[in-house]
Amino acid sequence: MSLAVLRSRALAGMAAPAVNVEVHLANGLPAFTIVGLPDAEVREAKDRVRAALQNSGFTIPPRRITVNLAPADLPKESGRFDLPIALGILAAAQMIPSEGLARYEFAGELSLSGELRPIRGALAMTFAMHQHSDGGRSRAFILPLANADEAALVSDAAIYPARTLLEVCAHFAHGAENARLARHQGSASILPSDYPDFADVKGQQTAKRALEVAAAGTHSVLLIGPPGAGKSMLASRFPGLLPPMSEDEALESAAVQSIAGTFTPERWRRRPFRSPHHTSSGVALVGGGNLPRPGEVSLAHHGVLFLDELPEFDRRVLEVLREPLESGHITISRAAHQADFPARFQLIAAMNPCPCGWLGHASGKCRCTPEAAQRYQDRVSGPLLDRIDIQLAVAAMPAESIGAQADGEASRQVAERVARAHAIQLARQGKPNQQLAPRDIDRHCRPDATGERLLRAAMQQLHWSARAYHRVLKVACTIADLAGAEHVAAGHIAEAIQYRRALREQ
Template structure:
């Protein structure tokens, strides 16, 4: 046989389209040609594959070797095609049987000794294989270091290997199959890491209530207060209030993280918590690169994105958050390609009210001029503030409370109420309140007469935009869910209005 076709997969954002690795041997002077829009690291596979085949005890065919990575218009990058190329060469030259190859997909980077090195995106590739027509019937042969990650996809047939020789032995096994690769069995999941408890936060009853509402309805929050008031403590404990991830959420979040080799099995079903530094660029937040990769907002998918010292971020960087906050997705467009990434994150932001941080402090120590305060607060644009559901003032903790023992409510008790409220949302509309469309808001969030009066007064007084109006109604619906009420009442609307207080002006 002089032709072999091996199945593999490329990565294009969150997608992992199927790639056919076609290997043809022809007469003529020995040569190794690779076509199919391959990036530099793929073209370098020629040298890695040549050395790996030789060191595994096989012969490199002295023919004209042509490798085509189809489809030709799909860009291919990274070293994941090393293994399918090597298997294709050995099958085309008759050194291993070609029967059975069609029942498997292959991915793995080869070292010069023939060892298989881990690849990024193994979970995304397995996820795509199981959902492609006919893909669920195939096995996936990949490096042993990626086995636990890939086995998280339910019913996927994973066959890990340590070397090229083991993969070849799988197809050259003797009659009793003693040298065949064993199907990988997923290991029991470790216990999730413990999250700091809300009971550690002294005082801040109103801020804790706001975080409970945010967790129940998946609302975004801006915490405004002086240094040391507890904003970071509240944010780092927030993930402990969120319901457990579903299998689909866990797979999506893990698949995104696997694209940058950032996923570990220990992080399975643990909601991501990302806290990028304020010097981060726009590309770091939304993703980018000549080969688009996910940014912090996608790595926080189904989890929390914490932006501390919000005004210290470059204003142009913050503006890139506008569309993802609304749509829950981000599209990275380049001249040669584009990639879509999920970005359904929960934004928790924190900032000081002024440059020195002590505007409105009881001690009266702020010396910032009104102009300085306005310039500082204007680093956050109105359109971005309009998209943040809740804006909460976090005041300083009184000395008598700070010196007392921590006796606040534990995260587990708050999480129980959050879970019950979220279950009500799922039973009523099948998604969180934050995801409600305007039409659904009119249907599910319409307040009673008292609530209408409060809402009407607030609209005239605060001059809200249509977006702010809808966000207040979503908040009111969440407050009612926490209260166990089917109808949004006046007290629910009043609390929602208080949870969206504007920044304090000088």
């Protein structure tokens, strides 16, 4: 038989569509051709495969080798097709049996010596293989040893890791009864959190309380204050307050990181914390490229995206955050295809109130004119600001009171309250308060008569939009959940209003 067909997977956004690797040996002058919309990395596979086969002790048949990666209209990238191409050549040349190949899918990049190197997207590929089984029976997956722990996070998936091309060939050489590769059980575990502790922060009780509310309801936060007030210190400790990740959240977060090539088993069930520099481009923030890859908003999925020095970001870059803040996903469109990535992140931003940073400070250092301060604040657009639930001024600590402040409350204690409030929300509505739609807000967050009057008066006085009105209600509902209250009262509304003083009104 001069034709062999093996199965692998490509990556298209969060999807991992199936790819048939068809290898045909024909008479004629020796040649090696790869078709099926391959990119440069895939076209270069012929040189890697040829050297890997020779250094593994195989003789490449002096025939015309044609490799077709089907479907032909799906772009193929990276070196993950090296292993199935090499096995296809050996099977088509009858150097290894081809009967058992249909029970497996293959992925792996080959070194020139025949060793298997890790690939991107192993978790996403394994999940897709397990979900789209033929006839209810899932195939097993043969892939590099370095990707085994990652792929084994998919429950019940059959993972067979290998170190070299020869190990894979030996697995098929003597039939299923003498198979050499052992099924991998996985070794990822939940490690204790190593986030900095909230107890390190002296004072700033109002900011700590606001971050506790934000963690309980997954609300976005903007911290405004002079240099050294503790904004970055508070933000870096925020992930330690968040509730534990569910199995589904952990898989989604790990799959995005796998596609980006940044996942390690040590990150399993750890809330991501992403802090891009203010010189980052729009593509770096939301993702993109010729073959789109996830950006920072997706890498922070089910975690925290911290933007320090918010006005220093390019305004056009900041505007791309508006859609994912509302929808929880991002769609990247190109001429021939588009890719969807999840982006359910929690935004924590920090900024100075003016170019020098000292506006309103007791030292009187600020020499910025009102116009200069206003221009600086206007770098954050009104529509983006309207989407940030909590906007809080963080005052600098007086020098004489820093040493007198007692240690703050530990992250573990705050996280316990956050977890209880989060559980209340899931039991009541199946999702955090921040994700409530307007009809859900009317059902679950309706305040009492006094609270309703107070909120309407604040809306008229502060000129809030309908979006701001609903966001204050959701924050008030979270405050009520933290207090264990069954209904939203006027006190909860009053606290929520204090967390929503717009930047341009301070």
